[in-house]
Amino acid sequence: MNRRRACGWMLAGMVSLLAGCNGALVGEWRAIEPAQVAPDVPRIRQIAFTRDSRFEARMVQNSRTRAVSGTYQFTGSQLILTVDRAAEADKYIYDAQSVGRVLLLTQNQVTLRLCREAAGSAPPEAPALPEEPAQQPVIPVHIADSQPAAPR
Numbered sequence: 001m002n003r004r005r006a007c008g009w010m011l012a013g014m015v016s017l018l019a020g021c022n023g024a025l026v027g028e029w030r031a032i033e034p035a036q037v038a039p040d041v042p043r044i045r046q047i048a049f050t051r052d053s054r055f056e057a058r059m060v061q062n063s064r065t066r067a068v069s070g071t072y073q074f075t076g077s078q079l080i081l082t083v084d085r086a087a088e089a090d091k092y093i094y095d096a097q098s099v100g101r102v103l104l105l106t107q108n109q110v111t112l113r114l115c116r117e118a119a120g121s122a123p124p125e126a127p128a129l130p131e132e133p134a135q136q137p138v139i140p141v142h143i144a145d146s147q148p149a150a151p152r
């Protein structure tokens with residue numbers, strides 16, 4: 001019985017080695033807060049990773065948002081994004097650390113913080129407006145019952 005259990009654990013370990021670390025990132029991620037960097041530095045606002053090592057992202061640079069896609073490689077401590085355009089400048093290498101639902105990506109001493117979106121979650125809704133206070137009933141006042149105004 002123990003031998004069968006040991007074989008099962010070995011098989012599970014081999015499968016995880018073959019799958020690599022890319023599966024840890026599969027899903028959608030959004031920037032938690034704007035990164036405090038110069039405007040000309042590209043930064044990820046939203047990114048989606050797929051099981052087949054592809055990604056689609058929205059990046060901001062010089063106040064312009066652009067959509068990019070390509071392939072990725074995640075080693076557990078490093079994330080390499082290669083944009084479909086094969087120019088050398090379109091390869092982004094980050095030191096990466098996954099902490100629960102938060103992904104920390106560091107490049108040139110700047111850290112981007114991304115949060116994993118829950119599967120099937122709807123985009124956040126606008127905050128509800130406060131309810132209007134209930135209107136008080138109107139009590140009619142007869143003019144004859146009112147007191148005369150004081151002289152000035």
